[in-house]
Structures are given as C-alpha cells and as structure tokens.
Amino acid sequence: MEEVKENFAANVYYFRRLRGLTQAELAEKVGVTTGFIGCIENARSNVSFDIIAKLADVLNTNVKSLFEIPPKKYTNKDQIDELVLKERESNYSITPKLADKLLQLICDADPNAFARMKEIEDKNK
Numbered sequence: 721m722e723e724v725k726e727n728f729a730a731n732v733y734y735f736r737r738l739r740g741l742t743q744a745e746l747a748e749k750v751g752v753t754t755g756f757i758g759c760i761e762n763a764r765s766n767v768s769f770d771i772i773a774k775l776a777d778v779l780n781t782n783v784k785s786l787f788e789i790p791p792k793k794y795t796n797k798d799q800i801d802e803l804v805l806k807e808r809e810s811n812y813s814i815t816p817k818l819a820d821k822l823l824q825l826i827c828d829a830d831p832n833a834f835a836r837m838k839e840i841e842d843k844n845k
Contacts, residue, residue, distance in 0.1 A: 722763070724787065729763035730800065731786045735779040736761075737804045749778045 736746050736757075743757040750757075750771060759765035760775075767775075776783045790800075 725763040727789050728767070728786055729761050730790045731788065732757075732775060732779070733761045734790065734800050734804065735781050735786070737801060738807060739779055741778075746775075746778060750774045 736743070741749075743761070744754045747754045747757045751774065752771060756765060760767055772783055772786065776786055779786075
C-alpha cells in the first residue's frame with residue numbers, strides 16, 4: 721500500500737508542476753488546504769475518491785494516470801522538476817479548456833475581438 725501512496729504522491733506533484741500550479745492554487749481549486757496537498761505529495765495522507773477525482777480534473781488528467789508507476793528515475797522531486805521543464809520546453813501545447821478560457825478573457829477585454837479573429841480566420845482560408 722505504501723508504494724501506491726508514493727506513486728500517487730509523485731504523480732500529483734508531477735502534474736501540479738507540469739500545470740504550473742502552486743500547492744495553494746491546487747488546494748483552492750480542489751477545495752482542500754495547502755497543508756493537505758503537501759501531505760498528499762509527501763505520501764502522508766489518505767485521500768478520498770472524491771478528492772482523487774477532483775485532483776484528476778483540476779490537473780487535467782485521468783484518475784488512472786495518478787496511480788501509474790512513475791519511471792524510477794522520476795520519483796525524486798528534483799528529477800520530476802527537470803522532467804517538467806523539459807516537457808514544457810519541447811512539447812508546449814494548449815488544452816481546449818485553457819484555449820476556451822483565453823478566448824473568453826480576450827473577448828471580455830475587447831468585445832470586438834471575436835469578430836476580428838473570425839475575419840482573420842476567413843482571410844486565411
């Protein structure tokens with residue numbers, strides 16, 4: 721059972737860092753305390769299924785990936801941070817959820833933005 725907790729802890733840490741979230745930001749989005757996130761990432765806490773599901777949603781992953789066995793070389797937090805940096809540099813992609821949020825922010829800031837984007841899109845067809 722300890723190994724499962726350690727895998728879960730490493731994966732929560734990995735996905736949190738990959739998404740660029742602090743423990744406080746993740747805690748707020750999940751509805752728990754920052755200390756509880758710290759306990760999860762250090763394999764010192766039992767976590768309910770509801771919290772696991774919320775973590776997967778906020779971290780934009782699935783529950784299964786939170787429990788997968790990380791490669792041995794990526795169980796140390798410094799090594800995970802190195803991996804996160806490499807992935808961000810080489811494989812930066814924007815999720816549909818983030819794209820929608822960005823579009824909403826742009827349109828909120830400038831009501832004509834959507835119409836101008838549509839014009840540009842039509843010209844490029």
